[in-house]
Amino acid sequence: MxxxxxxxxxxxxxxxxxxxxxxxxxxxxxxxxxxxxxxxxxxxxxxxxxxxxxxxxxxxxxxxxxxxxxxxxxxxxxxxxxxxxxxxxxxxxxxxxxxxGMGCDQPYPIYFDHILLNAAQVTNPSIDPLREPMELRTFIGRKPEQVGVVQDRDNMRLETRLAPQLVLETPILFSAMSYGSISYNACLSLARAAKECGILYNTGEGGLHPTLYEYGPYTIAQVASGRFGVHRAYLETAAALEIKIGQGAKPGIGGHLPGEKVSEDVSRTRMIPQGTDALSPAPHHDIYSIEDLRQLIYALKEATNYTKPVGVKVAAVHHIAPIASGIARAGADYIAIDGLRGGTGAAPTVIRNNVGIPIEMAIAAVDERLRQEGIRNQVSLIAAGSIRSSADVVKAIALGADAVYIGTAALVAMGCHLCQKCYTGKCNWGIATQDPYLTKRLNPNIGARRLVNLLRAWSLEIKEMLGGMGINAIESLRGNRDHLRGVGLNEVELRVLGIKAAGES
Amino acid sequence: MRDGRWEIDANGMHYRALNARLREAVENGAECIVLRNVCGQRYIGANLHRPVEIHIYGTPGNDLAAFMDGPRIIVYGNAQDACGNTMNGGEVVIHGRAGDVTGYSIRGGKIFVRDDVGYRVGIHIKEYQEQRPFIVIGGTAQHFLGEYMAGGVLVVLGLTLRPGECHTATYIGTGMHGGVIYLRGKVADYQLGREVASVPLEDGDWALLRQLVQEFAAHFNRDAEEILAAPFTKLVPLSSRPYGRLYAY
CATH class of the missing domain: 3.30.70.20 (Alpha-Beta Plaits)
Incomplete structure (x- = not known):
């Protein structure tokens, strides 16, 4: 050599x-x-x-x-x-x-760091969340045009039939990370934490391990182009289904889980033979258009008898606003948009570092477009692609998201040090590996505890920020861009974000 | 309904109503369901998982038998696109043609199509443990046949080709890394994907082909021996790890 x-x-x-x-x-x-x-x-x-x-x-x-x-x-x-x-x-x-591995590490502008939040002073009171009610509960799913209520003697009841909804106790979900890309103990930590916090985690496209079926009500099951592990029990167990079209770290390309990572156990959840490459085609070959997407959305709704939300995950790309409009019209109950800095277990570096747009721009553009078209209520928006703190959560929601996905932050909570070598399968922290000697380093009880702690801390901070703005429900923050001001941004950036510059009233 | 036999007139019915009726019939223990006047309704048989026989008269729409696991569907007419999408088990018999991506990602069960099929048929079909899917096409197929194929058996009999006419599909088995494709007649090397090779048939291949062709012949009233008398081409993947050397670590 x-x-x-x-x-x-x-x-x-x-x-x-x-x-x-x-x-x-x-x-x-x-x-x-x-x-x-x-x-x-x-x-x-x-x-x-x-x-x-x-x-x-x-x-x-x-x-x-x-x-x-x-x-x-x-x-x-x-x-x-x-x-x-x-x-x-x-x-x-x-x-x-x-x-x-992991999200884009290049020095593109991080718009969250150029956005500042508002607080109430004199003209309206701020709220103290430690002593006063503060609502973080979030519903993900299609909302009706109007709500009909009937009075039955002493009872009021809803006349409108609501589309299926996911209930989150805090507006955060764990992003899609497959068993195969991460270890069983990491999956179990996420599932346990999701259950304890009243949120959901996401299987990614690796199927569902038999022992994780008990966490079904806290599980979003992905249906990706390779259809790995997609079968009846998988569809029926999950609380929601998510069609994965794209991922922020690698928009437009497929995936190759190398055969050496397809262990006996991983082969069981993916339902493929041990040691063969798990190839995810770049597109779903039954989806070449918005109409075709509608076909798969309704195939999944038919398969589960319209009992659960069906979402679509896409990468934030240049025409994300009309794409999202199409997805909403195709019948998705939620759209997850994954920005430029979204993480991955493995992606070509050139794709990760050069394709896509930042989530801040994408979420603002999509929220604005759906409002203009009068269809914002028809679909929930989940922002993903490097939500690093409770402040990023608040800013993403004020820009127009209903909730956020966190992937990298969850991994960091479990011990990830962002060395970006996930694809080698040698993760010394026992997260992105299937080597039994390494995976036992992550104790799922401790992993879950750390995740629960992170969500508790962020939720408290979100309440503090909301209270400071004089808002007592996360719903009132959604798309409320008047609570955001930009610093160090040019006019075009401010226009796309739909926010004023700091100092402007 | 009589003796577990149901009849549903699908004339003018939206797919949602039709499939709800179908689910109701299956849940009520139907053993045989006859759907009449079907005209493009999608998702017929989606996720059904009981042993029931469904006879479809007319043209079922896209995603026929999607996610299905167990039933037997017989179509007296043509099927459209994505028939058998992500099917886990059961059988689909089509007395006519089928469209693009027939058998997308099926993991088990059998699909028999009497005539021709569209593009990317048998894409990403895979086998797992005792599950092994089979697709038998009586006619010919369009390009990207068996793309990404990871397991299972794909047979193309070419019975709709005129004497002397050859299959015209290209990129056959591109990205293939498991399973086997049998084509009746010959294909040129330029028609094959880079990841497959043509190899001679062995005794085991003929035994499997005989079994599948006999089933095909029984479904469509053809002579199995006459079909089997012609030469076949067998295509197998060169590697189960076609992209192992693509990356720098």
Whole structure:
């Protein structure tokens, strides 16, 4: 093999005074960075293998390890950055498509960070959510044009028949992450947390493990182009079905779960033989148009006798507003829109970093378009693609979303350090791997507890922000862009977002 | 309704009403249901999962037998697109033609089509444990036959071709990584996807073909031996991991 031009991305610093050669780092690193030499009674490190996941540094009992970005520097060049140079090296050596994991890490503007929230001062009172009622409950599904009520002696009852709805106790759901891309323990953590918080998690396109059927009322089951694991019990168990058209990290392309990740258990949920590639075609070959999408939406509604919402997940792309209008008219009960920075277990780097638009723009454009067309009530909107904090949740809802999907934030809560190597299957945190030695590192009780804690904390913060604005129900925030102001944005950006600049009344 | 036999006149009925009637009949223990005057109603048989025989007179619409698991559907006419979409088990017999993406992603059961089919038929069909799907087409198929095929058996008999005429489909088995395709007659190399190879038939192949062709012949009143007398082409995937070397890690 010829000489590789690639050098280490990270620098492993071992404090030899602190290191007691206990070999925790040796055992914890699935990338074999650390090696114990019994003759020297010392641990050495091969930093070329390091992915910067911090597993060793976090677990080192004497805190002897520090992982830094390599101090090795290329000659400064604003055009040819180190990552571009090393990508060319790697492709020249392999001839392969570069893969990556997690969401786009390029420095495109993050509009959430250019939007500020309002608060009540003098002219209306703010509300103290710790002592006064504050409603975060959110209903996902088609809402009627008008509601008819009949008076039956002492009882009022609804005359209008409502379309099936999902009830969320807080306007957050866990994004689609398949068993296969993440470990069973990660799936179980999400399912348990969803149940405890009264929200839903999403199977992704990997089918549903038999032991997770008990979480059916908290499960959204995906139907993707490969139709993996889609069968009667799967359709009937889930609380809602989601047709996956696209994903923010890889709009317009399909997926290849490599055969080595199709373990015996993964093969059972995907319903394919062990060790074969699980290929998801780029399009659904029964959907070449909005009319065809309607056909699959209604196929799923027929299959489940109109008892559950059927949503459609799409990536945020240039014409997202008319696309969403079409999806609403095709009969979807909700549309999940996944922005440019949405995560993935594996995507070609060039696609992840160059295709799609930010979720902030997409959600604002879609909400505006559906309102203009008078059909906003017909469909719920779920914003996805890097919701990082409770402030992002509030801003997304004020821009027009009904609720948000969180994927990366949930993984980070479970221990993910965003090393972006999910596709290698060697996740040292036991999340994006099927290796039993690694998966047992994620205890589903602890994983679920951390997720529940995150949702509790965010929900409290959302209530504080709502109260500050003098709003006592999340519903009153939806599309309420007057509570948003932009900083450092140009006129076009402000217009697309539908918000005023800071200082404008 | 009499002795578990139901008749439904679908004339002018919306698919939702028709399928609700169908579900009601099945839930009430119907063993045989006859649908008359069917005209484009979609989703007939969707997700039905009891052993029941459904006879359809007319032209059922798209997504016939979608997600179905168990029933037997016989169509006395043509079927439209996506017949057997993601079907798990059961049987569909079509006394006529079927449209595009027939048998999309089926995982089990059998589909017999007497005449020709459209584009991308047998796409992404797969097998799992004891489930193995079979699609037998009496006529010929359009392009991208058996695309992404991951398991199961696809047979194309070419009985609608005139003497000397060949199958014209191209990209046959493109992306195929499991299962087997049998075509009666010959196909040129340029008609095949990059991921498949043509290999000689062995005794086991002939036994399987004989069984499927006999079933086909019984459904449509044809002579199985006459069909089997012609040469067949067998297509298999070159690898179960066609895209294993596509990426840089």
């Amino acid at each position: 010829s000489l590789s031009l690639l050098t280490a991305e990270f620098h492993v610093e071992r404090d030899e005074i602190r290191c007691i050669a206990c070999q925790v780092c040796v055992r914890q690193c699935a990338n074999d960075v650390h090696v114990y030499d019994p003759d020297d009674d010392r641990v050495y490190s091969d930093e070329t293998r390091c992915v910067g996941c911090h597993r060793c540094a976090t677990l080192c009992p004497t805190r002897a390890l520090t992982i830094r970005c390599t101090p090795q520097e290329f000659r400064a060049n604003a055009n040819w950055s180190p990552s571009i140079i090393t990508s060319v090296f790697k492709q020249a050596e392999t001839g392969g498509v570069l893969l990556t």
